[in-house]
Amino acid sequence: MLPERLKSLRKEANLTQKEVAEKLGFDQKSYSFWENGKRNPKNVQQIADFFNVSTNYLLGNTDIKSKNLETDLNKTLDTVKSFDGKPITDSDRETIREILKRRQREREQKENK
Known part of the structure; x- marks a missing residue:
């Protein structure tokens, strides 16, 4: 990549x-x-x-070019809490990250049509 x-x-x-x-x-x-x-x-x-x-x-770990977007995502995920007020698990962080990356790819595909 x-x-x-x-x-x-x-x-x-x-x-x-x-x-x-x-x-x-x-x-x-x-x-x-x-x-x-x-x-x-x-x-x-x-x-x-x-x-x-x-x-x-x-390195091909994301399709998001922007350093700022990646930084913002990390900062946001650091502050997200679960429903009981505790920090989210690493597994949940990765799930959220994957959902957001998929959504970003969908947006980019729409823009390129």
Whole structure:
């Protein structure tokens, strides 16, 4: 998933591999290896920051690009309480996260039609 996301984000930014590599402080060969899935970068956060996306998006853990949306979701889930006033379980957090991700994908599909 990472190679596809890197290539897609680079193309959306209208940049070459060399331009991205230079801006990140790497050589073009290293970046090419990442895009081609031959190696994984050790500095995923730096790359996510450069493209202004979350590391979860970059790694394929979510389809939500926005770092802010992911951060907001985490903050919200941290404050959610169950009906008895206790914090929700990790299992419930994941269920809520999956429902929201599915809903986001549905919205994006509607927008792309």
